[in-house]
Amino acid sequence: MKEYDLLVVGGGAANKIAEKAHENGLDTALIEKDALLGTCVNEGCVPSKMLIHPADVIRDAQKAERIDISLSLQEVRFSQLMERIRARRQRVVTAKTNSIREKEGYDLYEGRGVFIDDYQLEVNDEILTADQIVIATGARPSIPPIDGIEEVDYLTNRTLLELKQQPNKLIIIGGGYIGVEYAHFFSAIGTDVTIIGRSPHLIKSEDRDVCQLLKNELSKRVQIYTGFEAKQLLHNGETKKVIARDMETNDEIELMGDTILIATGRTPSSDITQPEKTGVKTNDNGFIIVDEYMRTSKERIWATGDATGNPMFKHVADEENRIAWMNIKRVLESRSDLIAMDYSSIPLALFTKPEVARVGMTLREAQGKYDELAIGTEEYAHVVMGEAMGKPKGFCRIIVDRRTDRILGATIIGPHASILMQSIINVIYSGNNNYQTLRDSIYIHPSLSKIVRRAALNIK
Numbered sequence: 001m002k003e004y005d006l007l008v009v010g011g012g013a014a015n016k017i018a019e020k021a022h023e024n025g026l027d028t029a030l031i032e033k034d035a036l037l038g039t040c041v042n043e044g045c046v047p048s049k050m051l052i053h054p055a056d057v058i059r060d061a062q063k064a065e066r067i068d069i070s071l072s073l074q075e076v077r078f079s080q081l082m083e084r085i086r087a088r089r090q091r092v093v094t095a096k097t098n099s100i101r102e103k104e105g106y107d108l109y110e111g112r113g114v115f116i117d118d119y120q121l122e123v124n125d126e127i128l129t130a131d132q133i134v135i136a137t138g139a140r141p142s143i144p145p146i147d148g149i150e151e152v153d154y155l156t157n158r159t160l161l162e163l164k165q166q167p168n169k170l171i172i173i174g175g176g177y178i179g180v181e182y183a184h185f186f187s188a189i190g191t192d193v194t195i196i197g198r199s200p201h202l203i204k205s206e207d208r209d210v211c212q213l214l215k216n217e218l219s220k221r222v223q224i225y226t227g228f229e230a231k232q233l234l235h236n237g238e239t240k241k242v243i244a245r246d247m248e249t250n251d252e253i254e255l256m257g258d259t260i261l262i263a264t265g266r267t268p269s270s271d272i273t274q275p276e277k278t279g280v281k282t283n284d285n286g287f288i289i290v291d292e293y294m295r296t297s298k299e300r301i302w303a304t305g306d307a308t309g310n311p312m313f314k315h316v317a318d319e320e321n322r323i324a325w326m327n328i329k330r331v332l333e334s335r336s337d338l339i340a341m342d343y344s345s346i347p348l349a350l351f352t353k354p355e356v357a358r359v360g361m362t363l364r365e366a367q368g369k370y371d372e373l374a375i376g377t378e379e380y381a382h383v384v385m386g387e388a389m390g391k392p393k394g395f396c397r398i399i400v401d402r403r404t405d406r407i408l409g410a411t412i413i414g415p416h417a418s419i420l421m422q423s424i425i426n427v428i429y430s431g432n433n434n435y436q437t438l439r440d441s442i443y444i445h446p447s448l449s450k451i452v453r454r455a456a457l458n459i460k
Helices: 015-023 038-042 045-067 078-101 177-188 208-218 314-332 363-369 384-388 417-428 435-440 450-457
Strands: 002-009 028-032 106-110 114-117 120-123 126-135 139-141 169-173 192-197 223-226 228-236 239-246 252-257 259-262 266-268 301-303 347-350 356-360 373-379 395-401 406-413
Touching: 002 015, 015 028, 015 314, 028 126, 038 045, 038 078, 045 078, 045 177, 078 106, 126 314, 169 177, 169 239, 169 252, 177 192, 177 208, 177 347, 192 228, 192 252, 208 223, 208 406, 239 259, 301 314, 347 417, 356 417, 363 373, 363 395, 363 406, 373 450, 384 450, 395 435, 395 450, 406 417, 406 435, 406 450, 417 435, 417 450, 435 450
Parallel strands: 002 028, 002 126, 028 106, 126 301, 169 192, 169 259, 192 223
Antiparallel strands: 114 120, 120 126, 139 266, 228 239, 239 252, 347 356, 356 406, 373 395, 395 406
């Protein structure tokens, strides 16, 4: 049996915990059954944004007519675009793998790690144990029990990046982040795209006016069926058929395409590691239960990232890993002053046209928790740069606790929303969360950032 000070199961964002442990002199091991660097680098936010940026360029060119410029798309070199993504992925994963192998006291096990007893894992026929263990096994695509799905070839966010040819007609089952972002990309490059979503709203976690504006704009180039459930998949040669049911009327529709993308959520991959064999508890959905310090139900075992079911964003996993490492270090130093993870103001963004960004509560959530709210809103069309851009549809909304002037949440939908949102995020995390900082700061004129100040000025 090989003994370590710290063992990390999952080489995604949690590889940073292993790095910190090694830098601090701990005998460290990292286990990864797939490619290092996890979902974000290999099949998630990084490769998808390398596709979405070209889509943004295409859409901006198509919308240039509103500022009296006529541009035309000559060619999309799909195979080269996909190969550029795969090459980048291979380059960074290889560099990370080699860097770990070169280090003394830091071992990389490339294989499936399975708990076989308390604090013991088996990987590649070796048994490993450690004083501290971090489970960060991530999540994988959730595949719904649709009749006929096992007989029909389909894509997930994992397999989509291996495409060599551009689909002609793409049917996306799922109206969440993955489905909507890929609908934006494929429709921009000329693929006929249809979305089928069970919820009555795209991106159901957002406020209804945001969902509706997003749907209105995306519907100009994508066929969208919300409130529909895919019931059956069929195929005839290269042609695939999806039969979907209206969840209100029970009416059925039939959709034809050459490619199907399943984007119906994520399921934890922790079951592969069998954490229950070491006494780690999971919830009914299989996600590992942790407290605010990232501790599991088993002493000296921690969990972070998508395996916990907490908001599945890379920046959240990064913060959880930072908190977990600081607490592991405190435990090793026999300190009791552990640091809690704060999920109250998590920022997020949806990279479509229009872009959507939010921090903290939606308006719906705030109205359910606070009696006295102050709200400020401004539209893109009402600021100078917005007018220069052709008056794109969209707005910035800031929600404030009237009694304390504390920002409870904010939403921006429109061009560069994720960038504009950062100034609000910074105020919330500054230690002096007060909307007056946004209102009273000096903004570069006539930059698009003035929409944030105008929204703050409109708070009442």
